[in-house]
Amino acid sequence: MNDFSNALSTAFALVTSLDRDLFEIVGLSLEISLTAVLVATIIGLPAGAALALSRFPGRRPLIIVLNALMGLPPVVVGLVIYLLLSRSGPLGSYGLLFTPTAMVIAQSVLVTPIIAALARQTVADLHEEYDEHLRAIGSGPLQRMATLLWDGRFRLLTAILAGFGRAIAEVGAVLIVGGNILHSTRVMTTTIALETSKGNLAIALGLGLILVTLAVSVNAAAMLLGETAHRRYG
């Protein structure tokens, strides 16, 4: 297979030539996925913790649904957000379709259940460990939630990274709501799809290598950061 060696040299050439379009696309990918993960974290962590600590009727079915939502198909999310944001849809007046904002919304919807479900599990496990301790110091529910989230922060990092992995790698949702517009909504995954469809397989594979390298780097950086912090402040 000649394509693989071609892909390697293409990827190398793209990176070393400091291709402006490439940096724009990589930058937009990171910007959109990191923003989506931030939004999902702000919603998902408290929601997951609340679900772990509270007791109410219908809680178990809700947990099952939440866990199932981790596997939401991106194309379905993309289609639903598309219909909502279209000028003919209920939120059409904001004119958000085919903008980066629409892509952030779609990815947030995809990532929030992942972070919430994993956070719920983490907080539930911690709660079992610390229940007596928390009871002894007589803390209220909100304080409990905050304490457990804070104590589980290094484990929660994994949940957030799982969310980021999902966001940076998906193509179905951003392609539909973003429209893959050059210099506007074109990201790594949609570029790979486009170059594949042009028959430029080496370029597509080269971009794929860059995307995987990027994902590995972000994960490695986060893990190192977490471990360092763990050692210093444990």
Next chain:
Amino acid sequence: MRRRNTKRAWRWLRLSLLVGACLPALAAAESITVASTTSTENSGLFEYLLPKFQADTGIEVRVVAVGTGQAIRVAKNGDADVLFVHHRPSEDAFVAAGYGVKRFAVMHNDFVIVGPASDPAGIKGGDDAAQALAAIASSKSLFASRGDDSGTHKKELSLWQTAGVDPAASGTSWYRETGSGMGATLNTASGMNAYALTDRATWIRFGNKGELVILAQGDPVLFNPYGVILISPERHPHVRADAGQAFIDWLVSPPGQTLIGDYRIDGEPAFFPDAIETPPTE
């Protein structure tokens, strides 16, 4: 100690929130959205034309490249300002129904039938498109269809009708609908050594030809005209009519038409201007 960490964490959270909130606001001043087809995008025409238009007018053009059928639906929903497609009957119906203001002829190229060099259906050198398709059907050779309601797909279906073959209904195993864009369909055809109908521009630019070559061309029914239409601002008041019409006027103006005629892919002309009398280059 712990309190200070918490404080620091909050500061980071606030900062990242602020950055996150500002990012989507980085948009250009004046821009229009054009719903167009994969063939114009994949051929590289827009990458060539749009920077020149932006330099002339300062208007940024954002292209959403989908099949003609989907592009028309995007336009009907009001999610674009200008429609730029290639299926004349659909374009006329779009304007007649009041979704568009007026159709302008921009350019044309032609469709070609590509297939494996071994040519199991024996259509090589033919210039009757329907006859070629009939030969493909009777020899049960693999055929990769767009199957996506695009302009090329609509053209292909009308050719099958002329050939008197109903490839989809007869439960045929040689007829493969990819349901995707022109390039993706050519990738499939290349992988399966199948025949396919493609516009010439996408074909010239396509980088994964494998054993595929052009086998039949030159039939007048393979003529492929492109039209451009402003979405009706009466139906969709948010349409940027001035900027959209400026784009259309520029496309059909002598400078725009000359640029289209001068566009080359690998030294070959890809599109022929339709809005001015004489072809600009020979």
